[in-house]
Amino acid sequence: MGRYIRRRLLELVVVFFAVTFLIHWFVYSLPGDPLLTLAGDRVVAESVRNELSHKFHLDRGPIVRYLYYLNDLIHGRLGYDLRGRAISDRLRARWPITLKLGLTAWLLEVVLGVGLGVVAAVRRHRLADRAVMLGTVLISSVPYYVMALGAQWLFGMRWRWLPISGHRQGWPTSYLLPAFVIALYGLAAIARLLRGSMLEIDDAEFMRSLEAKGLARGRIVGVHMLRNAAVPVVTFLAVDLGFLIGGTVVIEGVFNLPGVGQLLYGALRDHEGPTIVAISTVLIIGFLVTSAAVDILNSVIDPRIRRD
Amino acid sequence: MRRSRFSAAIAVAVMTVVGAGGVAAGARPAPAAAAPGGQISVAMLQPGLLSPYRQTVMFDQVMLMYTSLVVIDDQNRVTMGQAQSVTSTDAQNWTITLKPGWTFHNGEPVTASSYVDGWNAEALKTNKMENNGFLMHIDGYAALNPAEGEPTVTQMSGLKVVDDLTFTVKLTAPDGQFPLQLTQAQTAFYPMSKAGLADPAAQDTMPIGNGPFMMTKPYKDTEDLELVAYDKYQGKQPTSGKITFKLYADPNTAYADALADNVDIAGVPPAKMSVAKSDFGDRVYFNAAPGIAGLGVSLWDQRFENPKLRKAISMSIDRAAVNKAIFAGALTPATSFTPAAEIGTPENACGESCVFNPEQAKALLAEAGGWTGPLEIHYPGGLGIDEIYQAYANQIRQNLGVDAVARPSTDWASFASAREGAQFSGLYFSRWGALYPSMQNTLHAFYTKEGGCPNCVAYYTDEITAALQAADAEVDQAKAIELYSKIQTDILARDLPWIPLFYETYNFVTSTKIKSMTAFAGVPIYEAVVLAG
Numbered sequence: 001m002g003r004y005i006r007r008r009l010l011e012l013v014v015v016f017f018a019v020t021f022l023i024h025w026f027v028y029s030l031p032g033d034p035l036l037t038l039a040g041d042r043v044v045a046e047s048v049r050n051e052l053s054h055k056f057h058l059d060r061g062p063i064v065r066y067l068y069y070l071n072d073l074i075h076g077r078l079g080y081d082l083r084g085r086a087i088s089d090r091l092r093a094r095w096p097i098t099l100k101l102g103l104t105a106w107l108l109e110v111v112l113g114v115g116l117g118v119v120a121a122v123r124r125h126r127l128a129d130r131a132v133m134l135g136t137v138l139i140s141s142v143p144y145y146v147m148a149l150g151a152q153w154l155f156g157m158r159w160r161w162l163p164i165s166g167h168r169q170g171w172p173t174s175y176l177l178p179a180f181v182i183a184l185y186g187l188a189a190i191a192r193l194l195r196g197s198m199l200e201i202d203d204a205e206f207m208r209s210l211e212a213k214g215l216a217r218g219r220i221v222g223v224h225m226l227r228n229a230a231v232p233v234v235t236f237l238a239v240d241l242g243f244l245i246g247g248t249v250v251i252e253g254v255f256n257l258p259g260v261g262q263l264l265y266g267a268l269r270d271h272e273g274p275t276i277v278a279i280s281t282v283l284i285i286g287f288l289v290t291s292a293a294v295d296i297l298n299s300v301i302d303p304r305i306r307r308d
Numbered sequence: 309m310r311r312s313r314f315s316a317a318i319a320v321a322v323m324t325v326v327g328a329g330g331v332a333a334g335a336r337p338a339p340a341a342a343a344p345g346g347q348i349s350v351a352m353l354q355p356g357l358l359s360p361y362r363q364t365v366m367f368d369q370v371m372l373m374y375t376s377l378v379v380i381d382d383q384n385r386v387t388m389g390q391a392q393s394v395t396s397t398d399a400q401n402w403t404i405t406l407k408p409g410w411t412f413h414n415g416e417p418v419t420a421s422s423y424v425d426g427w428n429a430e431a432l433k434t435n436k437m438e439n440n441g442f443l444m445h446i447d448g449y450a451a452l453n454p455a456e457g458e459p460t461v462t463q464m465s466g467l468k469v470v471d472d473l474t475f476t477v478k479l480t481a482p483d484g485q486f487p488l489q490l491t492q493a494q495t496a497f498y499p500m501s502k503a504g505l506a507d508p509a510a511q512d513t514m515p516i517g518n519g520p521f522m523m524t525k526p527y528k529d530t531e532d533l534e535l536v537a538y539d540k541y542q543g544k545q546p547t548s549g550k551i552t553f554k555l556y557a558d559p560n561t562a563y564a565d566a567l568a569d570n571v572d573i574a575g576v577p578p579a580k581m582s583v584a585k586s587d588f589g590d591r592v593y594f595n596a597a598p599g600i601a602g603l604g605v606s607l608w609d610q611r612f613e614n615p616k617l618r619k620a621i622s623m624s625i626d627r628a629a630v631n632k633a634i635f636a637g638a639l640t641p642a643t644s645f646t647p648a649a650e651i652g653t654p655e656n657a658c659g660e661s662c663v664f665n666p667e668q669a670k671a672l673l674a675e676a677g678g679w680t681g682p683l684e685i686h687y688p689g690g691l692g693i694d695e696i697y698q699a700y701a702n703q704i705r706q707n708l709g710v711d712a713v714a715r716p717s718t719d720w721a722s723f724a725s726a727r728e729g730a731q732f733s734g735l736y737f738s739r740w741g742a743l744y745p746s747m748q749n750t751l752h753a754f755y756t757k758e759g760g761c762p763n764c765v766a767y768y769t770d771e772i773t774a775a776l777q778a779a780d781a782e783v784d785q786a787k788a789i790e791l792y793s794k795i796q797t798d799i800l801a802r803d804l805p806w807i808p809l810f811y812e813t814y815n816f817v818t819s820t821k822i823k824s825m826t827a828f829a830g831v832p833i834y835e836a837v838v839l840a841g
Contacts, residue, residue: 032721036728036762038438039364043760045441047433047453083357084436093530165561253557258530262557266354269690271721
């Protein structure tokens with residue numbers, strides 16, 4: 001077990017350096033000088049541009065720039081954006097919004113997705129199963145953006161149940177609708193994944209032994225089936241958590257939530273190198289840590305994984 | 309489109325005090341009796357820094373927190389704001405006298421040093437202020453901004469404090485338009501309090517101004533921005549006691565919220581231009597702005613050398629049809645090289661080159677030797693303007709028989725860099741929005757190297773440089789207007805280095821709470837909106 005964890009952590013470090021270097025390199029080789037866009041369609045004075053170029057090492061090569069970044073990171077600094085604002089301050093104001101949105105969506109996904117998956121598996125080929133299967137296909141085939149606008153129209157404008165924009169009413173009111181829209185996609189995937197995986201196990205031989213032993217159906221499903229079917233779902237949920245926190249740009253935009261996604265989107269638009277790199281770094285670390293944690297968790301759930 | 313009716317009325321000599329408030333009587337609606345308690349909300353996209361020396365997208369908010377030396381009113385008239393007078397006899401040496409008794413929001417008096425010290429700090433290269441370049445015509449600016457190395461001085465030689473309320477400005481060359489450069493959208497020329505000089509970073513989130521509204525706590529860029537009336541304000545009192553700028557990520561959401569009366573004033577996103585009238589009725593404002601849009605020509609490419617070719621392209625575009633199809637008729641086709649909202653802009657300076665005439669266009673093209681291969685129109689992608697450039701390409705293709713294609717870049721930065729490096733050839737997105745309504749601003753932006761408009765055209769001839777210098781040197785505004793107009797009719801109409809298309813508008817919708825509002829240079833005068841009921 002210890003050896004497995006050590007190997008997993010080493011991989012994590014290698015991946016971290018490779019990915020951050022690539023992002024760094026890509027971001028700064030995008031065509032277009034970010035200092036040209038500082039003042040919209042006006043130009044910033046040449047002298048000031050030179051000064052900023054020097055400050056942000058834009059006049060240096062990619063390797064030197066990357067080393068400066070690593071040095072900052074080792075000292076726990078995320079650096080400054082091209083306007084001179086501390087990126088950590090900007091992120092600190094936005095994380096609560098993104099985390100509230102992501103975790104609310106994730107919770108909805110887990111509760112509804114697992115619930116529907118179990119129902120579909122237990123009632124296989126009956127009405128409930130068919131309804132879940134059809135519903136999840138329908139959801140998956142509607143584009144994200146359309147679903148968001150539709151939800152705004154129905155729940156926000158027509159029925160007036162929930163606010164459609166901003167976070168002025170706090171958690172959970174302001175977050176329910178956007179989180180629900182995001183959760184719809186995840187729960188569709190989870191329900192289908194769990195159903196498939198449970199049915200596969202249902203056909204396994206040990207299930208018949210359990211039944212022959214006279215174990216109650218509820219215990220078979222709740223303990224033996226669900227635990228064995230959990231591996232792919234837990235993996236999915238963990239990966240999805242990373243996605244939810246980094247990939248809610250569209251939803252944050254449509255529902256007007258000034259979270260990290262929006263900051264990242266704006267940074268990409270303006271070629272704000274330092275901000276893109278800083279946000280990516282935080283997301284990558286989060287993503288790598290969760291996926292390592294999941295692998296370790298999976299190896300606990302299913303000891304066969306350790307022997308790979 | 310509002311035409312300037314004040315062409316000859318702004319001689320510098322008359323720029324003295326106009327009433328205690330600094331604004332001509334009757335220029336703005338009188339505030340309602342119950343007004344000070346009133347509140348309005350305004351949609352805000354993309355928050356940025358608030359220091360007047362660093363802001364580039366926060367004009368509305370910063371303009372409410374400061375009063376500029378000179379103020380353009382809603383009728384495009386030049387009036388005095390914080391200044392009592394701005395005078396000069398040679399257009400190069402200016403004396404600015406301030407109104408007494410004004411204070412910053414923290415109680416500090418506004419003095420001549422508030423300007424001189426503030427501008428010096430802004431101009432110093434090592435302070436890295438985004439608006440530094442606005443001060444480049446003040447004598448001594450260059451010493452604070454050497455191309456290489458650190459500056460050895462920290463004060464511009466052209467600025468002198470005479471007494472508490474008087475200072476002088478020496479410019480690098482005569483400039484009769486200087487008073488107009490001191491107006492409200494030129495935030496680089498605002499004063500700075502002593503507290504602000506001591507802590508410049510604090511000004512980025514909570515500036516200490518001398519204007520009608522103030523902040524009570526530093527701004528966080530995930531929240532709404534609240535401004536409350538400053539009770540010791542010496543100028544004209546605002547019609548509302550509080551203005552909240554509500555943060556939106558998507559202009560379409562803001563527009564929908566205005567329709568639902570959740571926000572009082574919002575901009576009109578490009579996609580909503582055609583439905584705004586039916587959605588809001590008479591609560592839509594298409595405000596004439598001092599902006600002009602057209603097509604740049606890559607003059608670095610020899611194929612565009614012949615003015616006849618450029619004229620042929622210009623005459624092949626049916627501006628009225630594009631206006632109707634894309635802009636719901638909200639814009640005005642351009643007939644000159646400067647926006648009509650700039651004081652004194654002549655009508656039809658462009659002449660027949662700006663009039664749709666496909667037959668003559670084809671004839672001119674033939675005279676110029678025709679065109680082979682595709683004619684590319686480059687524009688920045690991701691701004692939602694694809695439809696517009698497709699329309700121009702269609703017009704040229706249909707009416708001139710040239711294979712015109714619209715080519716978006718990936719984003720603004722890559723367009724700006726490609727343009728700066730002359731990396732493409734053909735026609736390209738080109739516009740300029742002036743921050744003060746003088747023809748000088750647009751002409752300088754376009755036709756001088758240091759004009760600061762990267763998307764204009766590289767048309768810098770000795771002829772136009774000399775003509776601009778002569779017009780700039782004129783203290784008499786009527787004569788200056790005549791000279792700026794002559795540059796358009798004599799030089800630009802002859803060579804057509806740039807193809808004018810539309811005078812821009814800044815477009816707004818309001819909730820039912822707003823009865824009416826006026827504008828300065830296209831931007832609502834928020835402090836003077838008239839509330840309904």
